[in-house]
Amino acid sequence: MTDTPAPTSGSPFDDIRALLSAMPGPDEAAVAAVRARDAELTKPAGSLGRLEWLAEWLGAWQAKPKPSVARPLVAVFAGAHGVTARGVSAFPDVVNRQMLENFAAGGAAINQICAAYGIGFKVFDLALDIPTKDFSAEPAMSEKDAVATMAFGMEAIAGGTDLLGIGEMGIGNTTSAAAIYSALYGGEPARWVGRGSGVDDEGLARKVRVIEEALALHGEALSDPLEVLRRLGGREICAMAGAILAARAERVPVVIDGYVASAAAAVLHALDPRALDHCVAGHLSAEGAHREALERMGKTPLLALNMRLGEGSGAAMAIGVIKAACACHTDMATFEQASVSRGEG
Template sequence: MTDTSALREGTPFDDIRALVAAMPGPDEAAVAAVRARDAELTKPAGSLGRLEWLAEWLAAWQGKPKPTVARPLVAVFAGAHGVTARGVSAFPDAVNRQMLENFAAGGAAINQICAAHGIGFKVFDLAIDIPTKDFTAEPAMGEKDAVATMAFGMEAIAGGTDLLGIGEMGIGNTTAAAAIYCALWGGEPAHWVGRGTGVDDAGLARKISAIEDALALHGAALADPLEVLRRLGGREICAMAGAILAARAERVPVVIDGYVATAAAAVLHALDPRTLEHCVAGHLSAEGAHREALERIGKTPLLAMNMRLGEGSGAALAMGVIKAACACHGDMATFEQAKVSKKDG
């Protein structure tokens, strides 16, 4: 497992930056081995499109010449947001606890998708009954709280996995995500804000107003991506960022879910674009400006299903595709094994 003891030394954010600086790179020898085997499989070169690239990506970050998806896991992080006091969501905060109970009972969409694809599922309760501070009036979290939550997110891979999907649940978190995008990349808040769980026009106006107030309050402090995270984010967004970093350290490829999960990735990308090399975008959300967010972090989504549910649902569907890519690469016959003639020349 990742050694998180360094988080106790120095200032908390400096230690996160140290983890970023120590990231391992891709295993190019493993990629070369995948390409060599791919050339011998019973298919025309390039005929499996992005499935072939996915096999290379898995090998690069697992460090294996023959990648595996034997222990895939979706980790869903659940948090509560103080900004909901501003009327930014169509649902009350009580839904947070109710949805955790639904996950536990196996009644949510993510339970069904994971079961259908043979994917493990874990939920992380990030003090769901204690909201962060209202970021229109003060920072959502203190620096120590933010980093401790990132460290908690790092535990997502503690049980061992070879492919991690990250997702979230938290009433109000599309407002937090939109605020993060606006702080990182500029533009009017209205450009980044969507309807989340289905707010009406008045609710949409309240979301925009809340973000405008937050940007005015926090001002120049938002020049630091980690300050953006703690001031405007939520515990689930911090935890997803931590999970991405821990996965990188342990050579576990990551599938990012939708609009809110991408906000966690965007903070890391702003620190160092290389932090997301081991990640793919699971899907294109129907929420807000997710397409632009993905473009800005250099990710092309694997799926576009017009989904905006969150809870790791798009990541889990994409992991089914990645499992298929791995199976094709590992289990297809070679031309020699199948006694099939190769293309001349």
């Protein structure tokens, strides 16, 4: 945590920079308590691998010596993209509204995963009937729109949760995510572009060309990560960034979904490398150069199942693992309780 006030410029983004400057850090006392209990549990030290680390991570960010996952939530943000007019997706924009109806009816994959693991599920409609602008021709959003959408995303935790998974749905948003990675990390756009919902070779070439045009159009403005977000992003990406920030302020650990959700995280990481300390990467997506993006953010995914669906599905699967890690830590017997002899050496 830093006490240095964020510089102000009169920009709507000043409030976001102020939130970043006031981020709380991990609770080291809670971490010490988790480690002390772990040393007493009926297992060889280190035998549960990353599950032990996950218990420490939960304790650090919940500020609880005995962490809990009693009210996990997956929040899915849905947005529409003007860039789809350039033919960058295999599906038409009408699918956005149809998928929201499918979520409401309980018919999507994410509904089944959340039900299987006892995870709450919320969907946020981000003006689906009003697409963002085509970012290859003009900024996708104004600063005011981008900040307002980030603020809307902050409401994801308003109902209370102790573990948040973030996901998205939006035709064309893998193009937006690839553009964000290209702007933040450089290299040829083709390096970051994948097939998304299943475009053919011509569609893939269009995605690359659209991003090349966008990078040339927005130029030096892309040196500011928040300008990258509002010029190349979508409302769902803004909202996920806002949800990550709100969770940090309220000490709620976060599980990031795949390729598009990670683009929201990448913007925050570019602003401050500590901004994602309370986050884990739920899974490694099969889309684009997701592995490289995660490596740049210092994140090792919990799962690698060759998934690329989006809609929070990878985050939800990872929450199942985190719930198990927490249960092992909190409910396993100690050597004394179980009358089990300790090993030697």
